[in-house]
Amino acid sequence: MKYKKLYIILLHFTLVHFVVAELFSAISAGIAAAAVGLYYTGKCSLSECCHEKHIPGDFNKLKRLLEEKLYGQHIAKSILVNAIKHHWEGHHVQKPLTLSLHGLPGTGKNYVAKFIQESLYSLGTDSHFVHQFMGRIHFPLADQVPQYQRELYGWIKGSKAITDAYLKFWRNGVRREDIKLKDFENLITQGAFNEEGGFYRSDNIKSNLIDHYIPFLPMELEHVRKCIVEEFRIRNVTATERQIGAVLEYVQWGPSPENVFSNTGCKRLSQKVAVIAAAGDEY
Structure with a gap:
């Protein structure tokens, strides 16, 4: 099996939550397929492995979950399924797919990460192909708090910028559903790049390593x-x-x-x- 990876970065005022999900696609095995099949039949009946049974990639389920349980986030809905599905099915993938989700707390970023896990993996959040890093758990050193704060500062600015930009649309009578990704993406990118801390002057942004900056709008x-x-x-x-x-x-x-x-x-x-x-x- 050939590894593919998906990185999701959830960013808001109080927590940075990284979810790393390893995606897999089958590659031709030729004559060896029969032997590989026998190996997986035994191994995969006992534990999770790189097999369709454990990694179904159910994009219909993902789409349904987003439609039914993600409220007020039409921009995120329009991007997530297509971006992940394209990466999943791609035959010439050169790098992990990296999604950067920006917005205030409670706007749905953690739900989206959970929906992706539940849709791509049979074991969902319990899959050993999913790795989560949470600020309070994985960055617990008290003497490093000032450093953590500096690193978060730029991303916090990005969340506030989304709210400020949307408020201007609201004041001008623009319908929420008429607002597009292009109205936010450059704003988020520039904020992340120019603000002290976070990805300040980061090579990750200079080198375009983040594929999609996805704004989560404030909740009305x-x-x-x-x-x-x-x-x-x-x-x-x-x-x-x-x-x-x-x-x-x-x-x-x-x-x-x-x-x-x-x-x-x-x-x-x-x-x-x-x-x-x-x-x-x-x-």
Whole structure:
């Protein structure tokens, strides 16, 4: 089997979360195919290996998950499936596919990484072909915190730039669905390259090693409502307007004076829904 790799970088205000997923494609084995088949039949019945059974690459599932569970992110939806599928099926891949996901917390970046894992690998997040690096776990040294902060600073600027740019569109009456990747990609790239810290003057950017910079737009009321309804649905509860309103009371909005975006997207809504769902008719 020939290795292919996919790197996903999730970037927001509070955490840098790297997901490295190794993608595989079959190559012709000629006469040796029969012997290889016997080897895999025995080995793969006992453990995960480079085989269609364990790496199905179900892009229909990925598309469905994005359509059903990713709210307000039409730009990300339009890029992700096609970019990964093209890389997966490519016969002349020269480098890993690297996706850089930018946006505020709670806008769906971690969900996207999870959906990709669940769609490409039978074992999903438990696959040993998936490696995750999380800031608080893999960069725990207290004396290195200033360095970590400097490295994050440039990426934080990128997330704020997305919000500022979208707010200008909103003020001018531009429909969310009419905004395109081209409206953000150069802004994100230049921010990552020029800001101190992060990928400041980085060869990764100079050499075009990042294939796609994908903006995740801030969440508006309609998107937060969908997140709340889904959290109730997971708990087998059909949410009432009163229950939805009770959860919305915990959401903080900005920037002032418009206050149209959730400061934390859909983060932490699950805990609030759990309490209100358990209370039942009290709400």
